[in-house]
Every structure is written in structure tokens, then in C-alpha cells.
Amino acid sequence: MTAPAFPGLSYARDVAALARKDLLLELRSRDTLPAMLLFVVSTLVIFHFALPAGSSDVAAAGLLWVALVFTALLGLTRAFVAEREQRLLDGLVLAPCDRSAIWLAKALSIVAFLLLAEAVALPAFALFFDPVTAPMVAGIILADLGIAAVGTLLAAMAVASRARELLLPLLFLPLAIPIIVGGVGASVADDPGRYLGFLGLYDAVFAILSWATFEYVVTE
Amino acid sequence: MTSSLRSNQAVLLAAAAFALLLGGLALAFYWVPQAPLEGFRQRIFYIHVPVALTAYACFGWGAWKALRLLWKRDRRYDLESYTAVHIGVIFGILTLVTGSIWARTSWGVWWSWGERQLVLFLVLFLFYCAYFMLRYSVEPGPRRAQMSAVYALFGVVLIPISFLAIRLAENFIHPVVFSRDVDENLTGSQAATFGVCLAGTLALAAALHVNELRGKRLDERLRELREALA
Numbered sequence: 526m527t528a529p530a531f532p533g534l535s536y537a538r539d540v541a542a543l544a545r546k547d548l549l550l551e552l553r554s555r556d557t558l559p560a561m562l563l564f565v566v567s568t569l570v571i572f573h574f575a576l577p578a579g580s581s582d583v584a585a586a587g588l589l590w591v592a593l594v595f596t597a598l599l600g601l602t603r604a605f606v607a608e609r610e611q612r613l614l615d616g617l618v619l620a621p622c623d624r625s626a627i628w629l630a631k632a633l634s635i636v637a638f639l640l641l642a643e644a645v646a647l648p649a650f651a652l653f654f655d656p657v658t659a660p661m662v663a664g665i666i667l668a669d670l671g672i673a674a675v676g677t678l679l680a681a682m683a684v685a686s687r688a689r690e691l692l693l694p695l696l697f698l699p700l701a702i703p704i705i706v707g708g709v710g711a712s713v714a715d716d717p718g719r720y721l722g723f724l725g726l727y728d729a730v731f732a733i734l735s736w737a738t739f740e741y742v743v744t745e
Numbered sequence: 746m747t748s749s750l751r752s753n754q755a756v757l758l759a760a761a762a763f764a765l766l767l768g769g770l771a772l773a774f775y776w777v778p779q780a781p782l783e784g785f786r787q788r789i790f791y792i793h794v795p796v797a798l799t800a801y802a803c804f805g806w807g808a809w810k811a812l813r814l815l816w817k818r819d820r821r822y823d824l825e826s827y828t829a830v831h832i833g834v835i836f837g838i839l840t841l842v843t844g845s846i847w848a849r850t851s852w853g854v855w856w857s858w859g860e861r862q863l864v865l866f867l868v869l870f871l872f873y874c875a876y877f878m879l880r881y882s883v884e885p886g887p888r889r890a891q892m893s894a895v896y897a898l899f900g901v902v903l904i905p906i907s908f909l910a911i912r913l914a915e916n917f918i919h920p921v922v923f924s925r926d927v928d929e930n931l932t933g934s935q936a937a938t939f940g941v942c943l944a945g946t947l948a949l950a951a952a953l954h955v956n957e958l959r960g961k962r963l964d965e966r967l968r969e970l971r972e973a974l975a
Contacts, residue, residue, distance in 0.1 A: 583917075675899075682892050688882035696879060696896070699872035700903060703910035714917050723913055727906060734902055741815050741891040 539622040543630030548637060550607060557603045558638055561596050565646040568592040569653055585654040586661070586712040593639075593646065593665065593708075594672070594701050600638050601676040602693050604631060605684040614684070618743050628677055628739035632732075635673040643669070660721065664711030667724035668704045674732040675700050681742050703727050755959065758952035765945030769795075772938040786850040793843040795943040796836050797862060799950045801904070803833030804869070806954075808901040811894035823890035824965070826897055827880070828957045832950055834873045840866050858918065861911050868907045872900055 551557055572588045608614040617627050643665055651657045676697055683693040707727060710720030773791035780787035807829030814822035844863045845855050858864060876896055883889040931939060 678895075682879060682896070685888060685892065686879065686882040687884075688878070692875075692878060692882055695875040699868055699875065700899065702868055703903075703906050706910040706914045710913055710917055720913060723909060726909075730902060730906065731899075734899065738815070738895040738898065741895050744891075745887045 536623055536626055539626040540630045540633070543617075543627060544633045547631060547634035551634075551638070557600055558641060561600050561638065561642040562645045564599055565592050565596040565642055566649050568595065569646070569649055573653060582655050583713045585650075587709050589646075589650050589654075590668075590705050590708045590712070593643065593668070594698075594705060596642055596646070597635075597639055597669075597672045597676060598694055598697060600635060600642070601672075601680045601697070602683075602690050604635060604677060604680040609684045614681075614743060624740040624743055625736050627743065628681075628736060631680075632673040632677040632735075635677060636669050639669040639672065640666075658712065660717035661712040663721055664708045664717070664724060667711075667721060667728060668708045671704050671724065671728045671731060672701070674728065674735045678735040678739055678742060681739065685742075700731075752959075755952065755955045758948055758955055762945060762948035762952045765941060765948050767945075769938065769942035769945045772941055777934050777938045783851070786847065789843060789847045789850070791938055791942045793840065793847055795939070795946040796843060797840040797866065798943060799946040800833050800836035800840055800866070800869075802947060803829050803836060803950055803954075804873070804897075804904070805901055807833060808897045811897035814890060814894045815898075820887060820890050823893065824961050825958060826894060828954055828961060830873060830876055830897055830900075831957065832953050834870065834877075835953075836946075836950060837866055837870050837873065841870065859915075861908070861915075864911050865904070865908050868911075869900070869904065872903060876900070 569589070569592060572585065572592065576584055576588070605614065608617065618624060647657050647662070647665070676693075679696040679700070680693055683689055683696060686692050704724070704727060707720045707724035711717040711724065714720060769791065773788050777788070777791075779785065807826045810822045810826035810829060814820070814826060841863065844860060844866070848857050848860060848863070849855050856863070876893065879896055880889060880893050883892060
């Protein structure tokens with residue numbers, strides 16, 4: 526392969542190749558995304574039965590965020606499963622690419638899955654409960670970035686442990702609390718701008734931290 | 746450091762902690778004048794807040810050692826980081842308990858979502874409990890040391906972000922019924938008592954840290970020797 530014009534270009538190529546691999550795998554196997562779609566719609570139906578009469582409309586908006594976080598957990602649990610079962614992660618780590626490229630590629634594919642799941646969840650929510658507002662959508666997009674950034678790193682940790690699927694929710698949920706606050710605030714508060722700004726801050730801080738520390742999670 | 750110097754350090758820290766805490770508690774209960782508004786129950790402030798600050802200090806120390814581990818790739822820092830987090834969690838539990846007692850005496854309820862520090866400690870407690878779950882589900886080795894270090898770093902970053910989140914959340918979660926007015930400035934005697942208590946809890950944390958670290962390093966050394974002999 527010829528040397529790239531800019532040093533960042535080979536990094537971008539690695540990320541693109543890995544992300545393409547993940548998306549192609551999902552396109553062919555079609556196991557994670559349909560499960561996420563079905564899960565989120567079923568959860569919304571459960572919320573209808575879980576909300577007692579007289580609950581405010583905003584309670585449903587809050588519960589939407591719970592549904593999104595747990596659907597994301599479902600997708601994240603499956604994130605590194607293929608790599609673990611085929612011993613791919615060792616091969617990826619041995620490859621001459623920056624290890625953080627693995628993180629970025631996986632996070633981008635998780636964002637894609639989340640956006641596709643939300644493309645179904647939001648119309649369902651609008652149908653069952655309340656109309657979807659623009660700040661809510663903006664909040665969802667920002668939250669997806671944060672969930673993917675942190676969740677990918679934690680999924681890599683969980684996959685290296687004995688507890689696997691058990692461990693990821695425990696690691697992820699405390700870190701998801703600020704995302705929930707930002708997202709629900711953007712959906713229901715009078716000044717969503719503040720909450721969207723907070724989500725942006727969360728994304729920036731944790732994306733940088735995850736990008737910088739991913740190497741240490743997957744290597745010895 | 747020779748082992749005798751090291752054991753001296755542990756004894757000295759423990760003695761200092763004992764003296765400072767005893768002195769601090771005596772000052773808090775007998776010397777400091779009664780708070781005009783809150784009365785006797787305000788004195789728990791001299792235990793609750795130093796314990797909370799010490800917990801933060803332990804988490805910060807653990808994260809600093811974690812950073813050193815990742816930076817220098819020296820596995821010695823793993824145990825230091827782990828014991829710091831461990832002691833931080835102990836002080837965190839104490840913070841939750843003393844905070845709950847304070848809430849009970851102030852407002853009659855054992856928990857108030859309006860108390861930002863308490864809610865923050867609850868989130869941190871959940872986070873660091875997961876730290877132990879992570880640690881005990883991975884085989885001991887460099888991988889576990891690195892993953893624990895990365896997680897400890899996430900913890901200290903989470904502290905300010907969570908605090909911001911809790912403040913922002915107060916606008917739309919159910920209205921805060923109970924909250925404490927903490928904007929009052931400390932008088933001279935209150936500040937002095939607080940200082941002594943804070944020094945005491947920090948010394949206690951340091952003494953516990955040094956002690957636990959010594960014990961764990963001894964365990965490690967014993968295990969190495971046993972494996973070498975086997």
C-alpha cells in the first residue's frame with residue numbers, strides 16, 4: 526500500500542475498514558438490530574401498562590429514555606461478541622493500526638445501530654404517547670454519541686472478564702445517569718439548550734477519555 | 746525504605762489519626778458553640794463533611810496512582826490504586842450513613858433527593874462497587890491492572906460531571922422539599938474544629954491505606970514465594 530498523503534489518512538482508512546466490517550456483519554447476520562427494534566417497541570408497550578392513570582405526559586418522555594438506554598445496553602452487549610468468539614480481538618490488536626481506531630470504528634457502528642433503532646422507536650413513541658419535539662431528537666443524537674463512546678470501551682472490558690453480559694450493565698448504568706439527565710432535560714425542560722450543552726460536554730469529555738485509554742483495555 | 750521505617754510510618758500515621766480524631770471530636774462536641782439555627786444536630790457536620798472530603802481524596806489518590814500505572818506501565822501502582830479506591834468506598838459508605846442520619850434528624854426522613862452531596866455519593870458508590878465487580882471477574886495480571894486503572898480514571902471524571910447532572914436534574918425532577926442552607930460562612934471556632942476533624946479523617950484514611958497496602962504486598966510476596974517453591 527502506498528504511503529498516505531496525510532498521517533491521519535491511514536488512521537481514517539483503518540477506522541473506515543473496521544466500521545464497514547461491523548456494519549456488513551450485521552447486514553448479513555441480522556441478529557442484533559432486529560432484536561433492538563423489537564425490544565424497544567415492546568418496552569414502550571410495557572410502559573403504557575406501567576404508568577398509572579393520572580401520570581403526567583412528561584413521565585412518558587422520561588421512560589422513553591430508560592427504554593433507549595436499555596436498548597443500547599442490548600446492542601452493546603453484542604458489540605464485541607463476534608470478536609471474542611472468533612478470537613478476532615487478538616488479531617486486531619496485533620494489526621499495525623492504532624488500537625484506538627478499533628474503538629472509534631466500533632463506536633461509529635454502535636451509533637449507526639442506535640440511530641436505526643431510534644428511527645423505529647421515535648415514531649412508535651409518537652404514536653403511543655406524545656409527539657416528538659426537535660430538542661428531544663437533538664438530545665437523542667447527542668446521547669447516542671456518548672452512549673457509544675463509553676459503552677464501547679466498557680463492552681471491551683466486559684468481554685475480557687468472566688462475568689461478560691452480567692458485568693456490562695453494572696459498569697454502564699452509573700455512567701449513563703448524566704446521559705439520562707441531559708436527555709430527559711432536553712425533552713421536557715423549558716430551556717433545552719442547557720441540557721443539550723451538557724450532553725455535548727459529556728460526549729466530548731468521555732469520548733476523549735475513551736479514545737485515549739482504549740489501548741490499555743485491550744492490550745497487556 | 747527499610748521495613749522498620751515503613752512500619753514506623755504506619756504507627757505514626759495511626760497515632761496521629763487517633764490524636765487528631767479524638768481532639769477533633771472533643772472540640773466538635775464540647776468546645777464549638779451551638780449553631781443558632783440548627784441546634785445540637787448540626788455537630789454531625791464535623792463528622793459528615795470531613796468523611797465526604799476524605800472519600801473524594803481517596804478516589805482522587807486512586808485515580809492518580811492509576812494514571813501513574815498507565816503512564817509508567819509499572820504494576821506496583823495497581824495495589825496502591827486498588828487500596829485507595831477500597832478505602833474511598835468505605836468512607837463513601839460512612840458518608841451515606843452519616844448523611845442519612847443528618848437527614849433523619851433534620852427532616853424526619855432517612856433519604857432526601859434534594860441533598861446533592863448524598864445523591865452524588867450514591868452514584869459514586871454504585872460506580873465504585875462496579876469497580877470491585879470488574880476486578881473480581883478478571884484473572885489477576887497486567888490486563889486486570891490496566892482495566893482497573895482505566896475504570897478508576899473514569900471515576901474521577903465522573904465526579905464533576907455527575908455533580909453537574911444532579912444540579913441540572915433538580916429543575917425537572919419532583920420538587921425539592923428538603924434541602925439544607927449551606928451558604929453560611931464558618932466562624933473562626935467552627936473552621937478550626939472542622940480543620941482538626943478533616944486532618945483527623947485524612948490521617949485515618951492514610952493510616953488505613955498504608956496498613957492495607959503493607960498487608961496486600963505481603964500476601965503478594967508470599968504467593969510469589971509459594972509459586973517459586975512449588
